[in-house]
Amino acid sequence: MGDELKKMYRTVMDDHFPPEIKIFFGDQTLTYRKRTWRIPDPTGELIEKGLRYGENPGQEAALYELLDGNLDIGKCRFIGPGSGLVSAISEADMLQSGKHPGKINLTDVDNALNIMKYLVSGPAVVIVKHNNPCGVAYGATLADAYEKADMADRIAAFGGCALFNRPMDRATAERVSENYLEVVAAPDFEEGTVEILSKRANLRIIRVPRMDRLSEYAQQRFVDFKSLMDGGIIVQQSPLNRILSAEDFTLASSQFGGKTYTIERRPTEDELADMLFGWQVEQGVTSNSVIYVKHGVTVGIGTGEQDRVGVAEIAIFKAYTKYADAVCFRKHGVSYKELEIMADKGEKDRGLIEEIDQETQDAKGGLVDASMVSDAFFPFRDGVDVAIRQGIRAIVQPGGSLRDFEVIEACNEADPQVTMVFTGQRAFKH
Numbered sequence: 001m002g003d004e005l006k007k008m009y010r011t012v013m014d015d016h017f018p019p020e021i022k023i024f025f026g027d028q029t030l031t032y033r034k035r036t037w038r039i040p041d042p043t044g045e046l047i048e049k050g051l052r053y054g055e056n057p058g059q060e061a062a063l064y065e066l067l068d069g070n071l072d073i074g075k076c077r078f079i080g081p082g083s084g085l086v087s088a089i090s091e092a093d094m095l096q097s098g099k100h101p102g103k104i105n106l107t108d109v110d111n112a113l114n115i116m117k118y119l120v121s122g123p124a125v126v127i128v129k130h131n132n133p134c135g136v137a138y139g140a141t142l143a144d145a146y147e148k149a150d151m152a153d154r155i156a157a158f159g160g161c162a163l164f165n166r167p168m169d170r171a172t173a174e175r176v177s178e179n180y181l182e183v184v185a186a187p188d189f190e191e192g193t194v195e196i197l198s199k200r201a202n203l204r205i206i207r208v209p210r211m212d213r214l215s216e217y218a219q220q221r222f223v224d225f226k227s228l229m230d231g232g233i234i235v236q237q238s239p240l241n242r243i244l245s246a247e248d249f250t251l252a253s254s255q256f257g258g259k260t261y262t263i264e265r266r267p268t269e270d271e272l273a274d275m276l277f278g279w280q281v282e283q284g285v286t287s288n289s290v291i292y293v294k295h296g297v298t299v300g301i302g303t304g305e306q307d308r309v310g311v312a313e314i315a316i317f318k319a320y321t322k323y324a325d326a327v328c329f330r331k332h333g334v335s336y337k338e339l340e341i342m343a344d345k346g347e348k349d350r351g352l353i354e355e356i357d358q359e360t361q362d363a364k365g366g367l368v369d370a371s372m373v374s375d376a377f378f379p380f381r382d383g384v385d386v387a388i389r390q391g392i393r394a395i396v397q398p399g400g401s402l403r404d405f406e407v408i409e410a411c412n413e414a415d416p417q418v419t420m421v422f423t424g425q426r427a428f429k430h
């Protein structure tokens with residue numbers, strides 16, 4: 001069975017999707033072409049293939065690029081032909097195809113781009129795993145940004161997709177080559193970097209066309225299709241993030257019982273920068289979510305939970321776990337879990353684990369002075385109370401709950417006081 005499973009994952013499936021599709025919206029016609037690439041088969045002969053497979057082996061899949069037509073719906077003109085990012089990736093852009101790319105590889109790149117289109121303040125890296133960010137960071141250099149994004153969650157980054165908003169340089173490539181990734185994508189690759197990255201034979205190295213104009217996508221919509229089990233389709237506009245600068249935030253204020261409740265402490269410039277960064281990252285996180293950020297780096301990311309206080313607690317747990325692992329790796333060159341196993345076998349002193357645990361507790365998982373980001377309002381104050389106990393100093397959330405006044409009170413009662421801003425819009429992603 002083991003050999004059969006391995007063979008299943010190596011298989012590049014044939015698909016039975018047509019080479020071209022047309023979609024009609026009233027009197028508007030959209031024409032799409034199936035994207036294929038010429039890849040070598042086991043004998044070395046070049047063959048035409050589309051996606052490796054869908055979300056799992058055994059699921060046929062196809063990638064289509066818009067060739068002709070556009071949509072004008074409700075005074076909204078969507079992204080049109082010639083704007084391609086992922087769907088425009090050609091053989092020339094696949095600098096190393098590694099294992100032939102499948103659906104998940106390209107949707108990971110796409111969601112990383114969905115976050116990166118807002119990150120314009122400097123060198124930045126987005127690492128995505130299973131279509132959710134696991135580490136996002138700004139840095140003084142691209143290598144610095146990668147180091148921070150990777151160490152934010154080394155565990156989840158293993159086998160992930162890393163997107164860079166600057167051309168790959170040698171220093172960054174050397175650092176990247178130390179880790180196992182499925183995909184590395186960037187606007188370009190400087191001389192010698194592909195050779196460094198190619199030490200990982202199965203790595204997909206992709207140059208993404210038009211990344212130099214990525215910020216233009218921040219205020220452009222696309223059409224989102226959701227196919228239902230019964231063959232039905234839900235069509236919606238993609239969201240627009242109205243928070244493009246810190247000036248777009250509103251200091252939290254609410255009225256209840258004839259009284260106005262307002263946040264007493266205004267955010268500092270550093271807090272505003274982190275809240276803006278966090279809200280931008282939030283655009284690519286599966287809801288119901290809460291994330292924590294600090295100094296332009298994600299600290300803990302909680303995704304896809306059913307209740308708000310629960311996801312706030314999960315993100316705290318993840319922050320502690322990732323912080324301990326990062327400390328362990330920097331000091332001992334192994335993961336926290338590996339050190340535990342070695343201690344259980346008597347190969348390492350268990351006191352090393354205790355030291356890491358104490359350091360993590362003292363730093364509260366890196367959450368002291370961090371900012372909390374929520375993709376929807378807090379229905380009760382318990383969600384912010386659990387974060388305030390960890391030392392967070394700022395909160396960004398949509399606002400609009402009947403109990404906003406309770407959340408504002410929780411921030412004002414905290415010692416030291418916590419500041420909070422509203423975005424005026426929700427950021428759900430399903």
